[in-house]
Amino acid sequence: MSHIKESVMSAAEIKSVRVRFAPSPTGFLHIGGARTAIFNWLFAQKHNGKFLLRIEDTDAERSGQDMVEAIIEGLRWLNLDWDEEIVSQSRRLEVYKKHAHALVQSGKAYKCFCSKEELAAKRDEAAKKKQDYRYRNDRKCLSLTTGEVEELEVRNQPYVIRLKLPEQPVQFTDMIHGNITVHHKQLDDFIIMRPDGYPTYHLAVVVDDYDMQISHVIRGDDHLSNTPKHILLYKAFGWQPPQFAHVPLILGMDKHRLSKRHGATAIGEYETSGYLAETVLNFLTLLGWSSGDDREIFSRAELVKEFDISGVAKKSAVFDEKKLEWMNGQYIMALTDQELLEKATPYLKKQDWITEEILADQKFVLKITAMLKQRLKRLTEFPEMIAYFFSAPERYEEKAVKKFWKDESVIDILQKISSQLAAIKDFENTSIEAVLRSITDELELGFGKVMNPLRLALTGGSVSPSMFEVMELLGKQNVLERIETACVYIRKNLVEN
């Protein structure tokens, strides 16, 4: 289907691009929804169009205002600004009603008084015979006379409105999947309005997309099978259908649709676990879309420039958090120290041991930030990696103690270091290094033999940035004290074991 990829929008089409993101507020903004929103947003940006937001809350029972807020918050975090006012389907009930009845008037739809139970029974019966039940095959209520319908209505008999389907196959072209044909026998006279006057999804979506003058419907693959119904509705109304693009779904590592058991699915959880919005935007866009070359890191502007529907994949993609982590690390490294500190501050403030006083010393914190930059994958790691800068270690990592503090000789080494460091006037990076180099030379020891025990003494662990820089920031006083404490500990430890 090579012609699909070559499809280029005409100038007229480009001018009038209007897309929408239409979540139903039955949950938080999840990864899949966020990506659909991103694709829509990018498409609108790319074509200088409008990106609209619509809340599909016709299922009153499952929808909630708090979920609406959560979705909006998620979009804001990703920096996906929408144009115009948010449309809420729950406020347009009369509009749908009007359109549904207009269809009844024009004979394109009809009222059906059959009860749910009645239909369920028929379905069961057909199933027993291994057949599919189709309302269109009996169309009981279609043969009702006007008088009969009126009588039922007077008696307040509840009814739904069904679309009367024509006897023709439905055909349309999807921008991602190409030509799709569905035989009309597969479709039924589906319900467009419920007894309570609420529209079904199909009606609401078509009416809204028409009213909002949506030019391109970009939505999840799960709607591909629904599209023929929508096309039929457009036809019944006599409206021109928009273009459709069905984007693949996102799956969990087990290849099943992403759900709670896969861990984090709500976009907000990625913020709390320390991912940058720009990372998530980049990553989600790349999940199911490719520019065609080997690039992986795209700025927002680059994404807008490069994004094209023709690069969207057909197959669903598995969400791999390992790669997300890697990408987040890349974004963190690309930040300036100042930017990184700003982004990390909310995470630092969550720790009660990080006081305002600590944060007030910008110069000091900024130096620490610089040292951590290429070691961070997620912002949440920031506080846990810097504790030793603000308080002496309370305990020492067990494995490291066994490895680096296994006999008396380390005490000698540490004390030697201590006494020579004490003599340094200008306690900074290079002078500290010079001292330590001379000590190792003198003792004829490998550098690691000295640095690792020292690191354990100063940080309590076996991992840290460059010791010289750490020492400089710690200051002479702290360094000497910590070495002393460590020596006491080592001696005691050796006696006990």
Next chain:
RNA sequence: GGCGCAUUCGUCUAGUGGUCUAGGACGCUGGCCUCUCACGCCGGUAACACGGGUUCGACUCCCGUAUGCGCUACCA
């Protein structure tokens, strides 16, 4: 069950009939760098679901099969 959609390394993907002994990235892994970790660099690992066609030639086109997903609701 019927119909629709999909199927390239474990994962994200490149690939539009010969350039493919299938490229990149994450992961994993060997090494270098090195005071540890990380970063960086060099290398390795690993894939065209299967079977038939069409063609001089198929990852690429067609048809089946398998598998997965979706629709088949008074959910969206």
